Amino acid sequence: MVLLVKIVTQVKLLPEADQVAALRSTLRAVNDAACWVSSVAFERGVPREYELRKHTYAELKARGLGAQVAQHVIRKTCHAYATLKANIKAGNLGKPGSKRRTKAESKPIAFRLKAAQPYDDRCLSWQLDAKTVSLWTTGGRLKGVRFTCSPDALKMLRDYRQGESDLIERDGSFYLIATCDVPEAPPNGTPTGFVGVDLGIANIATTSTGYRATGRGLNRRRTRQLDLRKKLQAKDTKSAKRLLKRRRRAEARHTANVNHIVSKTIVTTAERTGHGIALEDLTGIRSRVRLRKDQRTSLHSWSFHQLAAFVEYKARRVGVPLVYVDPAYTSQQCSQCGHIDRKNRSKQSEFACLACGFMAHADDNASRNIARKGEIMWTAGRESRVPAPV
Known part of the structure; x- marks a missing residue:
């Protein structure tokens, strides 16, 4: 049996203006639907995925979501509650009755409008030679969306891509994060130490x-970044906010x-x-x-x-x-x-x-x-x- 290492490969989409609008509206629609599914799950005590599907699938289809996308929205919601349950069990949200844990348990999970949406091979196809993708949107199938990545990432996609890929919007740009199953190397014998x-x-x-x-260098950089953020937040000007946005993920x-x-x-x-x-x-x-x-x-x-x-x-x-x-x-x-x-x-x-x-x-x-x-x-x-x- 060959063991696999899951590695994610990120590519940046280069959509045209009309394609940007379609991608943005699609992410908003699916995440708004996920928030609604989350509220239903919260009201019903977070049932299993099959039971939750019975209460939400028809409404998701009526909202214009495709059959496969509706399934992914339901599954994404169930996974979010499973993660919350695991964090609570591990004590990552504090002890019972703590402010942070009470806040997490007292309301449904909310999804950001730009949060990642999973796509499988029925909703997304890759044309690696042309460096384009075709994917489902609420306005229909979007074909010929260009993407860019490094040669190593392209080879990884060609050789090992399996399963789902996530569409996400970050700082005005769209990315596809693909899962690659890379075979694990056999053990190099008994270690000498x-x-x-x-x-x-x-x-x-x-x-x-x-x-x-x-x-020392990393901690010094963190201190500088923290001081810079404080100064820019205190200024509260348009240029300061623009700089904060540009540097938000630099650290x-x-x-x-x-x-x-x-x-x-x-x-x-x-x-x-x-x-x-x-x-x-x-x-x-x-x-x-x-x-x-x-x-x-x-x-x-x-x-x-x-x-x-x-x-x-x-x-x-x-x-x-x-x-x-x-x-x-x-x-x-x-x-x-x-x-x-x-x-x-x-x-x-x-x-x-x-x-x-x-x-x-x-x-x-x-x-x-x-x-x-x-x-x-x-x-x-x-x-x-x-x-x-x-």
Whole structure:
């Protein structure tokens, strides 16, 4: 059985003026319909997709939506409520009775008028040689809509595109986000060891092999962007709003680029040395950690999940084993003697074991503990569970 890695490929549409109007009205229509379906689902206690279809399908058809598009609108709404339920269960919206959780549970989910709408192969066809697409709109089938993308993205679409593609409007431009199923590379044999990766804010990533991606430049850029936003928001002029709109996603794009570079370096090192990769499972850390008010911006700007996701899919593509380990006490435990004490870490960047006197950079020490935990988890997972013959 061939395992697949799901990778999304984004292409930018280059529609004519009349095509822009058709695409914009289509997104407005389907998302307005999704809001109505959401209200019906909320009133009926969020029933299953099949039951929700019985209450909404006829009305969606009467609104002018095609049969396949109506199904996608219903499915999109069900998936939104499933995501909300998962976030509540994981504690991402706070404890029961908290203001944020109460707000989320007290009203139907609303969809933005420019939110993504899924298209399958019945509603959307690709002409890759001509670099055009044909897709359904509320005004009829729209043919010959040009798109642009990199040569690598075009090859990815040609070789691996499968399933649905999402149409989205962002800052006045339209994009198609296609799903590509790329075969996962077979494992490169038994790893000779594990590269432990300690994720942090001061240092984005520190590995047990000695690589350290400092976060000084990224954090400095975030601070500048925050100060600039405050100044522009205080001006409240047309030119200031125009500049804010143009820069609204600059920080996110820069952060994603840095995470791609860091993750590629980690995976390449592990592949070259025949090692696996051990990452910390930091799920729910924002709700567990208590910080001063002036530190909260840094915590909530920390893109550890994105970096981990980049490392994971890059590792799967080249066959590098990857495990997630419990991060408990990795920053307090001595990587030499195993002694655990909060006082071992006297400062943010310094580790000094009170038992054996071992001294190191705190992140280097933590990465070694993570590497050791990764080896233990891999060994436990590879152990035979067959009972010994009597």
